[in-house]
Amino acid sequence: MKTPLSWLKDFVDLEGINLEELAHTLTVAGLEVEEIHYIGLPMPAGLQQTKVSGLSWDPDKLVVAEIREVGPHPNADRLVLCRLFDGQQEHTVLTGAPNLFEYRGQGELKPPLKVAYAKEGAEIYDGHQEGMHKTVLKRTKIRGVDSYSMVCSEKELGISEEHEGILFLPAETVAGTPLADVLGDAVLTIAITPNIARDANIYGVAREIAALTGRALKPMPTEVQAAGPKIDGAVKLDIKDSELNPRFVLGLIRNVEIKPSPAWVQQRLRLAGMRPINNIVDATNYAMLELGEPLHAFDYDVLVQRAGGKPPTIITRPAKPGETLTTLDDVERKLDDFTVLVCDTAGSLSIGGIMGGLESEVTEATRNVLLEGASWNFINVRKTLVAQRMSSEAAYRFSRGVHPAMAPRGVSRGLELMRQWAGGVVDAGLVDEYPRPAAVVQVHISPADAKRWLGVTLTNEQMTGILASLGFEVTAEGDGLSVTVPDHRLDIETGVVGKADLMEEIARIYGYDNIPATRIGDPLPPQHGNPELELEERVKDALARMGIQEVMTYRLTTPEEEARRLPPGTPPDDKPYVKLANVISQERTVLRKSLLASVLEIAERNARLRQRIALFEIGPVFHASEETLPDELSRLVVVLGGQQQPAGWHAADSAAYDFYAAKGVLAELLAGLGLHDLSYEPGTHPSFHPGKCARVLAGERQLAVFGELHPQVQGQYDLGAHTLQAITLNLEVLGELAPERFDSRPVPQYPPVIEDLALVVDESLPAGQVEAMIAQTGGNLLAGVSLFDVFRGDKIGAGKKSLAYQLTYQHPERTLTDDEVAKLRERIVRRVTQELGAQLRA
């Protein structure tokens, strides 16, 4: 909300206040000052806790001056020469301001025109350039006449973007006075959070400033000079649904003259971000900005006419099915059954609290004005705004809640402003229907509450002082206080919530800075771990140790993007997507079902940048389920491709990642987690090459699938020369299988016997079977079997392969004899020869 400093001064004395400190005080108290815009006042230098903008007017170079005579320019019709007195001497000043032309050739002006005068070297905004750009006034020659100073427009001074003519100052201003002393102002832009909706007006902010700085708050301006007859009988009211419209107030002013508002009113409205229209509309806006109660002005005579010449009846009611209304913004709106309308007997006039209709609007011809101030259910106003996709200054306030007590205050203020600016006579009294009075809220608090919530010791007197400064009525009650909430705010509830509400008010005004920081003295809760997270962290660490980079990807994707992980024509699986009902981008329409697709996208992004791709991610995939909420399943994906070592200048270490490299990563990972009794068997998964895919089983349970990416999948990503290997692992299964602990093995004290064994077997025989049989036959004394060579070639014949193992024999308690080793070896050889058809290779 834009809050002009000059307007605040109507209600709280700001003499001697430092603007920067004031902004900081408000910000810390929850009224965040987003920006201070300076209009002429001196801007502070150095560190700014608050963002500043605008212009300072040099007191020597920007002053009040009087134009004593306006004469023609010798060489230009569209320019005039002014004889101007700046308080010290006369100057000839050249200008093209159209609002001076009428004074041309009138001789000595009596009284002279008071204007804003900029001398050479003054910093102003460039009036001729689009947008707001600062410039310094320099000496120049225009059409043969020396020019070193100027009379300024609002835009040049930074007051508004108005550059149609120069700004005239009030007649009582004195030439030579620094302009900043006359017009200088600043506008605070304050962010109004929903809980301080009561402060979305000048008076509300002034109240906060008064409370925070200990200054006096002037009374709310609600006096109205009503010299007319009693309003009774001029209009009737009929509220159909008091829950949606708890209060409705009308006032009447007759014989107004529609014209522009006084200049200072127009300037205040502009500074507050509203456009001046005419004195009647401006009065409604001014009163709303000042007190927070939105008002609506009807042309009373139009209503009388619609009522067939009789006093009109204003009716508020929910819209009927199919009902429409053309609002002021010239949109014909289809209304919902919860939209509340303000109507008369002839039909609808406006959407309650949001926007007027075209027909009954105030026009140039309006003489008599019926002024509405009402109270609306704020939740319903919000609902209507969302449904109608509309907004207005009135709706902004009503959708955040305005206390019904503000309605007659706002109407009175509006009527008085109209009377002052448009003449006319105000009817005495108001028509006021208040079928659902707001409850008076009372809360009991005591120093114990402050101690419990805030951790500070406050006396009843301290709390009373703070609350009274905000308008609360406070009386002693028992060991504490009975607090009555003032009728300008709706945010304080009763009971324990009300206590919390009041603690917030006390803390804000007492100052968060003044509450000492302490450490929790409450007992620690029972401690327990988070096994799922701990497992994830172990997996992440293990993979990073193997040189693999973690990635974190979007969990929102599209079915088309995910389809790339499968060869074209793969039949869809039976797991439905979790689809978004509201989509912000066509690239993010569903929650992902495949973590592999997510990581492959990242592999693709980096394929051209790196000769080595080694990535992993742990994260959820989502499957829609029969239940309300989808299944969120934890997965690991590793993607490997290109060189196993990063590219360098050295020739060594350029082996590429292949199936067995991926298997090595997976095997190391699982061994590191204490999983040993796993079996690897050929796997089938559409994303993988059918001959280069394996699944990892723990008994019957599938833990992981890995292998080389299917060439057709590979073809759907732009991967350069990389052939990718991938691992997908189910972390939920891993969590169930990974043992909490394991028994370590003692380090043998006796020397092992190590020997090699080369066996020739059929090509089709899986090596895993051979190794398993060796290990099983070797029993406890065979401490290790490791394959160190696989050989094929002429020497062993077609259809055969040679598998060379290193066997480690070890007895835990003594040195094995040669004889024992020989017997064991013979037993192993005999078994593999007989059962697997292996031959001992010479």
Added chain:
Amino acid sequence: MENLQTIREQALAALNAVQDEAALEQWKVAQMGRNAALTQAMKSLGQLSAEERPLAGKQANEVKLALEAAFEEKRAALEGARLRASLSSEKLDVTLPGRPLPLGRLHPITQTLRRINAIFAQMGFQVYRSRDVETDEYNFLLLNFPPNHPAREMQDSFYVEGGDPENPTLLRTHTSAGQIHAMREYAAKDPGNPPPIRIVLPGMCYRFEQVSSRSEVQFTQVEGLAVGENITFGDLKGTLTDFAQRFFNANVRTRFRASHFPFTEPSAEMDVECFVCGGAGCSVCKHSGWLEILGSGMVHPNVLRNGGYDPEKYSGFAFGMGPERLTMLRYRIEDIRYFWRNDMRFLEQF
């Protein structure tokens, strides 16, 4: 025995002329080998008389020892010279790059999450995780956001197709959604006397927002929650200041500003003194000297009650922070989109 003296002198003279190890070997054969003059002289000792023999034997032995010592000295000298020569020729270009090792790194957000979790773990806060897809009830309603409440404006949600219209399914907009799950789970352990809570809730959140350098459709958040019979706003300030001083630096100052969140009251934003400029004003803190770090507040009585904790007896505080923002500030990252784009040129910097 003049002969022995001559042999010695001649041998030592020859040794002096030796320049390399091959010549040294030849010298050894010539002067100390089977046919060497000294060997011959020693063999001929037997022809001497018994009186002459001991003295001559002793002298011959002395010559032999002298030649052996001279040989050893020469050998060491030649070996030293050879080592020096080879060391001076075996010179590497030490400015060539090292052979790169594949250092696996954790994503910067994982690193930040771990730091946050670790600092809070030392203060007794345990990690509690909950789901990404939530109901309106848990994400909003039970956190004191009534339907059509203006506070909902600040959090535009992604809704999931097919949910209950009365209680729509949505992607959580904050990890605060986990607060109610956690409180109810704790309270269920002993409903009459629920145990104290100290947890952090890290996780992915989603908002219906256009992606830009400042905002993303998904972002991580760490929520914190402490509930007990005697937890105050002062404890909130102390705990979060302790956190800031661990996370940023030991001397950093904090500032608490009143704010508004529907699920806390009183609410506060915490700023820390800009760690780039030390509060003097710079582009990172937009010349204010302060950086906005997190939102916090005392848990709203309605939220406590919804979680199964009697607000007349229990109080607590909650806070929420964005690991992306903390990471961006710490490393002066300009664009939030870097995090999920996963360009190796970005990731490899951490």
